[in-house]
Amino acid sequence: MDDFRELSGAMDGVLLDVLGDKALVDGRSVRGMFAASWLQPQFGRLKTAIVEPQLSIRDADAVGVAKGAAVVVDGLAYEVVGIEPDGTGWTPLILRPV
Template identity: 45%
Template sequence: MGIRDLIRDVDDAVFSTLGDTARIEGREVLGMFSAPWLQPKLGRITTALREPHLVIRVADNAGVQTRQRVEIDLSEEDGGGTYTIASIEPGGDGLVALVLRKSP
């Protein structure tokens, strides 16, 4: 058994236990959703930037494209709702980060 097989087994266990349910254009996937709040200081101006993202496995990334609709199955307080994929960022580790923008 190679390292990729071991990592795939670990990812299966982690995603099935801790993953968030999302639908990309209606197709259900498990991922790790995060909507961090960042407040960098620019001079004396404090900004509040939010760049939510969903990390999915490469196998679930087949057919995913920017501007597709993503629904995160969480409460609104936890960032759930409808998003649009702004960019796709492969990590080189078997995972892909989908950078999201809140849909109106």
């Protein structure tokens, strides 16, 4: 693995396997990073400005996901209302509780 993108992707996979949140996206199991305002996500001592719940997943896992897709995280159901690839290999799915 000489390519930085490949190495970074491999590291993402290992980190997600250990630290990622389990989710179902239209019935398909994925791992990502779930954030919601009621969980009071913080960066150091500063609270983040997250308003809507979101699940950030790798671009490869986001292929085929569309607005209206069903997402389940920790037994709670959501609907995808926005898809915002960030250009770094990650795609945050903006969610709405259902």
